[in-house]
Amino acid sequence: MSKPASAAPAARKLFGTDGVRGVANRAPMDAATALRLGQAAGQFFNRGGHRHRVVVGKDTRLSGYMLEPALTAGFVGAGMDVVLVGPLPTPAIAMLTRSLRADLGVMISASHNPYEDNGIKLFGPDGLKLSDAQEGAIEALMAGDLTEALAAPARLGRASRLEDAPGRYIEAAKSAFPKGLTLSGMRIVVDCANGAAYRVAPTVLWELGAEVVPLGVAPDGFNINSNCGSTAPARMAELVRERRADLGIALDGDADRLVMCDEGGNIVDGDQILALIGETFAAQGRLRGGSVVATVMSNLGLERRLASKGIGLQRTKVGDRYVGERMRESGCNVGGEQSGHLILSDHGTTGDGLVAALQVLAAITEEGRPASAVCRRFEPLPQKLVNIRHAGGDPLSDPAVSDAIRAAEAELGSRGRVLIRPSGTEPLIRVMAEAEEESVVEAVVTQLADTIRAVAAAPRRESAAKAETGVGAGSEGGTP
Incomplete structure (x- = not known):
């Protein structure tokens, strides 16, 4: 254009x-x-x-x-x-x-x-x-x-x-479920986060034959994502156990994100769903590009699981828009994020939590096994993420931080990885590490976080010292 x-x-x-x-x-x-x-x-x-x-x-x-x-x-x-x-x-x-x-x-x-x-x-x-x-x-x-x-x-x-806009989307979503299959006999809890899918998601599942147990379907303008939805799936998991449902589906406020749980209430995140859909599509000859696209945040366990099935994993920076761009560049049709943004380009151009859930439901229906047996594709490596708030500047450019990152990478070797990145929306440094041993992850993240905090605090301490002694007062151009 x-x-x-x-x-x-x-x-x-x-x-x-x-x-x-x-x-x-x-x-x-x-x-x-x-x-x-x-x-x-x-x-x-x-x-x-x-x-x-x-x-x-x-x-x-x-x-x-x-x-x-x-x-x-x-x-x-x-x-x-x-x-x-x-x-x-x-x-x-x-x-x-x-x-x-x-x-x-x-x-x-x-x-x-x-x-x-x-x-x-x-x-x-x-x-x-x-x-x-x-x-x-x-x-x-x-x-x-x-x-x-x-x-x-x-x-x-x-x-x-x-x-008739809701009806158009309902029909489009239903078309993503394989013809000849039905959800008849399945009891499904669906948590719509009191958000945009509060009408259409339960309708789609019911019209496909399921017994639907709705949650988060009474929006009042204030309760969207409040203790419900994909970022707070505990109530969904509890209701699955209470109602002896086959599984639970949790969407976020605009329904482009999905988190699920099995019949025991065990949470199934975006990485597990990516593995399931990627493997299912590959077995059916539907996986294009020979790879699944994910971000740098996806667990190393996902990468190893896909590799064991002959499927590649392409990583992008965080953000579903970057996942979508890579999918188009590489000709892939499955991609997403650990958080539950899942893009299936055969069915849409952006993340769609409901359509992704339907692919999981199709796999469960076709395999005839419970969700716990179908959705748990790999054992994730221990992973820890810490957010460090700072007063501005670029703490990551400090040599002490670079040395600490190199030391952490050397310690982990092929057993894990570290990821340090600034937030794109607020003054935060995100520190993530994963490895085969949880104690190692804890130690690495603690060391890196302590180093970054010390570097981020140094300019403030220096400014405060100058203010106390009167040396260079007012020359820093910012609040100590």
Whole structure:
């Protein structure tokens, strides 16, 4: 897609690894920014002679009622027709953007975050998340004069509501379950996190024949992801045991993430699901690219398990958008994250927790064995992650940290690995290690974390000392 000269790609400040995100009613997640984003994105995509269209969906957060009309006003003012679909999963918005031949899709959601937060995710006409360059171009437009984005009175867009949008997604999701199979006789707990899938997910499972035990299906604007869903699956696991269900499914607030549990309430994470789907697809001759794509956070046990089955594992940096990009580059059709973002490109363009769950259910049905026997594909290596908050700067560039990382890698050798990375959204350093012995993991993470904390605190101690002695006072340009 060509870009106007005034919208050359710039360094992204507004967009993070998964769209724009922040605290509701505070910049950048306020109505004023949403309005400008609608105008800028409208200008970016509103080219050519046809009537342009944008699909807008949301989850169940109270702040969606603020952001949805603000975005709509921006798009309508930029001359784009807006199709409102209400609360639906993120993958449904990607699907509808393509099926309705829209130029742009928008999902208003902060995914697994609490209700106080919200976010805006953008999809292109192909149903794929926008590239860094496209997001940078839209940011550049937002920073400038948007007068050119405003349509003449006769060219203003219109807003309408698509009443059958849930039904379209329900049918699309059901089509991902193999024909000839049924969930009849299965009792399934499904936790919808009081989020976007609270209606469609139980409906899909019931129409495929299951006895459904719903959880997290009473959103009130405040309870999304609150002690429920994929980030808090304990209640789901408890209910599976109480109701003697065959398994449990936990989605997050926008249903692009999946965590499961077996009939005993034992949690099944994204790595186990990736192994199951990858192996199943390979056995059926459906696995493309000879590999599964995962991030650097996926357990080494997954890599070893896949290798034992002749399947490769390609790793990317953290973020499902990077997993999707690698899948397209390498021709793979299975990818995802340990956290439960799972992309199956045969069925959609972005993570879809419900569709991924249906693949697991199909494997259980076909094998005729309980979930505990089907879903536990490998014994994960002990893994520990510690987040270290710092006051800014780049602690990882300090030689002491580099020496500590080299020492840890030498100690682990081929028995494990370390991963040190800065957060993309806040001043945190994430320290992760995994190895065959839990005691070794504990020791390595503790040593690395202590070193990084000491380095991160050093500038603050130095600044405080200068302030006490009066030497160089005021020269640091920051708060001690």
